[in-house]
Amino acid sequence: MEPFGARLVRAMVERGPLCVGVDPHPSLLAAWGLTDSVDGLARFSDGVVAAVGDRVAVIKPQSAFFEKYGSRGIAILESTIRQCREAGALILLDVKRGDIGSTMQAYASAYLDPSSPLAVDAVTASPYLGVGSLAPLFATAVDHHAGVFVLALTSNPEGAGVQHARSADGRTVAQTVVDEISLLNAGATPLGSFGIVVGATIGRTGHELANVNGPMLAPGLGAQGGAPAGLREVFGDDLSAVLPSYSREVLGAGPDPGALRAAAERARDACAAVLRP
């Protein structure tokens, strides 16, 4: 199997630069005429994957909305993962895990080892126990051709207070994260498998993202106020590795599959017009 970075580049060329999140908020379940229950969760997730799974590059289930229902919710997540795989979409599980190294190995086995029922193509991870503590996750990703997206400059307004703080050498905390991920991707072609998360909402922050040589997930589009037109301000001129991500804005078009597909296509085309002019 090809490394995750190469598979992602191909998926974005073939299907366009778009990640659709599966975030079954109670308000969305209600808008779709579903109950806030395991049954509602299953119908919602099935509906999203059936509508867009065969046409978007990446689907990003938000683990929290599945965990909320306990073991039955996790069983739905496993089923959603299987359906995404059958539809040909890459699966990025948004779990934002981060712990000491010995525990990280267990998370790595849970999400990136193909023998696990929760195995996906890539996960999100939090670097706040130190990027080095994620080493078992990185090693397992290499072993299984998977990817990891590490939080760097998040889309929420509270993030900057921590991420823009200066470390001893004068770099911001976020820049040290970005630089460590860049080292992991050095020399990889066509793109490394270690990504960063940079919110589409943050505007120009002065961070240097040009050397990442890995995918850059851009959440915060739509419901959080970010727009494709703002991506250049956030990421600079080289936008080739940016993966825009929408959840509520696209999901709100459901449950009609045609409307859901049309919303995803509108989002993809709006992003493509900026990323691949």
Ligand SMILES: O=c1ccn([C@@H]2O[C@H](COP(=O)(O)O)[C@@H](O)[C@H]2O)c(=O)[nH]1
């Ligand atoms: O910086 C970050 C990192 C992750 N997220 C996640 O992305 C989606 C955004 O959902 P929308 O409905 O498109 O706002 C959600 O799962 C977040 O947990 C993020 O928003 N920002």
